[in-house]
Amino acid sequence: MKVAELARLESVSADTIRHYVRVGLLVPEKDGSGYHTFNRHDVSRLRFILHARDLGFTLEDIRLILDEAGKGKSPCPVVRELIEPRLCEARKRLADMQALVERMESAVTLWSSLPDCEPCGDHICHLIEGDSEQLFDKGGACCE
Amino acid sequence: MKVAELARLESVSADTIRHYVRVGLLVPEKDGSGYHTFNRHDVSRLRFILHARDLGFTLEDIRLILDEAGKGKSPCPVVRELIEPRLCEARKRLADMQALVERMESAVTLWSSLPDCEPCGDHICHLIEGDSEQLFDKGGACCE
DNA sequence: TTAAACCTGCGAGCTACTCACAGGTCAAGC
DNA sequence: GCTTGACCTGTGAGTAGCTCGCAGGTTTAA
Ligand SMILES: [Zn+2]
Ligand SMILES: [Zn+2]
Ligand SMILES: [Zn+2]
Ligand SMILES: [Zn+2]
Numbered sequence: 001m002k003v004a005e006l007a008r009l010e011s012v013s014a015d016t017i018r019h020y021v022r023v024g025l026l027v028p029e030k031d032g033s034g035y036h037t038f039n040r041h042d043v044s045r046l047r048f049i050l051h052a053r054d055l056g057f058t059l060e061d062i063r064l065i066l067d068e069a070g071k072g073k074s075p076c077p078v079v080r081e082l083i084e085p086r087l088c089e090a091r092k093r094l095a096d097m098q099a100l101v102e103r104m105e106s107a108v109t110l111w112s113s114l115p116d117c118e119p120c121g122d123h124i125c126h127l128i129e130g131d132s133e134q135l136f137d138k139g140g141a142c143c144e
Numbered sequence: 145m146k147v148a149e150l151a152r153l154e155s156v157s158a159d160t161i162r163h164y165v166r167v168g169l170l171v172p173e174k175d176g177s178g179y180h181t182f183n184r185h186d187v188s189r190l191r192f193i194l195h196a197r198d199l200g201f202t203l204e205d206i207r208l209i210l211d212e213a214g215k216g217k218s219p220c221p222v223v224r225e226l227i228e229p230r231l232c233e234a235r236k237r238l239a240d241m242q243a244l245v246e247r248m249e250s251a252v253t254l255w256s257s258l259p260d261c262e263p264c265g266d267h268i269c270h271l272i273e274g275d276s277e278q279l280f281d282k283g284g285a286c287c288e
Numbered sequence: 289t290t291a292a293a294c295c296t297g298c299g300a301g302c303t304a305c306t307c308a309c310a311g312g313t314c315a316a317g318c
Numbered sequence: 319g320c321t322t323g324a325c326c327t328g329t330g331a332g333t334a335g336c337t338c339g340c341a342g343g344t345t346t347a348a
Contacts, residue, residue: 004326015306018328023304033312035327048268055272056248059304065269075269076260087248094245097238104200104231116220124192125209125219128199148295159337162297167335177343179296203335 001038010046017046025049025063056086145182154190161190169193169207200230 007014020026021036026046028036038046045066052062061082068075107127117126151158164170165180170190172180182190189210196206205226212219251271261270 002326003328013306014326016304019305022329033327035312044266045268048273052272053304054247055251056244065272069263069268072263074260074263076271079269079271080255083248083252087245087252090241090245090248094238094241097234097241100200101231101234101238103198104227104234107199108227108231111224116218119213119216119218122188124189124213125223127220127223128196128209129192146295147297157337158295160335163336166298177296179344197335 001043002035003038006038006043006046009043010050012046012050020046020049020059023059023063025059025066055083056090057082058086061086145187146179147182150182150187150190153187154194156190156194164190164193164203167203167207169203169210199227200234201226202230205230 001009003014003017007017017026021028026038026042026049028038028042031037048066049059049062052065053059057065064082065075065078068078111127114127117123123129145153147158147161151161161170165172170182170186170193172182172186175181192210193203193206196209197203201209208226209219209222212222255271258271261267267273
């Protein structure tokens with residue numbers, strides 16, 4: 001099986017597979033003309049990688065897990081250890097994204113009631129710089 | 145004012161400022177010994193960049209906004225245009241993060257009631273590969 | 289005056305791909 | 319046998335937004 005066929009089979013891009021080969025997560029054989037050929041072990045290895053990726057593990061995490069399993073050991077302890085920090089990071093990023101979306105939404109709401117600002121020497125854009133103070137502070141343009 | 149002082153003043157890393165200089169968002173002068181020196185226009189420009197960044201604009205967006213303002217035009221129309229796709233992307237990423245955190249949390253919950261798996265030839269880690277089917281499907285290890 | 293502390297710009301590296309590209313492979317048609 | 323064209327290949331470079339390492343310059347206290 002060559003790259004494109006495997007990509008279709010697992011619904012990922014051929015580039016993604018080539019990337020995994022390049023970083024050593026997949027180690028397919030090479031045929032006579034230098035192309036990578038994947039056997040069924042490579043297929044299940046890829047399936048594992050994708051599954052782990054969808055659980056939030058980094059490719060480096062996945063490499064560690066695969067290494068552990070490759071040594072004949074149970075990778076479960078490593079898996080349980082690794083997911084903790086990933087979960088913390090994911091929660092943090094989620095909170096950050098939530099705050100960002102809220103900031104953006106209230107900006108858009110606020111801006112809809114504000115006119116375009118005229119260029120002045122001191123400011124670049126009152127929408128962005130003024131944020132909310134402009135609406136409640138003086139009720140008008142800041143520098144006129 | 146040199147990089148480190150400006151960084152302290154605006155509570156960002158010196159590397160961040162150097163990055164903005166490198167990509168041309170900040171254009172400070174150079175003093176005799178080749179160091180960048182920032183005047184008060186550079187300070188307010190940086191303040192603007194940070195504010196826009198915190199509203200979800202990309203550095204490329206910010207460049208466009210600054211260019212527009214630099215031509216003496218009102219950047220507001222560009223700002224209003226640019227925030228729309230950024231808000232969509234942010235909402236999408238928020239939803240993705242939410243789904244990811246939920247997947248991770250239910251995995252951790254599920255795993256807490258599962259034993260470590262013993263290595264077998266067909267699987268790498270039952271925790272990751274089994275996901276939930278393992279718990280409800282057969283109630284035991286899949287390949288024994 | 290010299291030693292240490294601090295600061296500088298610049299190159300490279302980070303994640304997880306994605307894209308561009310020159311060239312290889314292969315079946316159909318003449 | 320030969321050519322055309324579609325399809326596929328690996329490799330190098332590029333993406334965002336920093337962050338780190340480093341060799342060396344500047345400043346200050348002893
Ligand atoms: Zn404006
Ligand atoms: Zn103004
Ligand atoms: Zn396991
Ligand atoms: Zn098994």
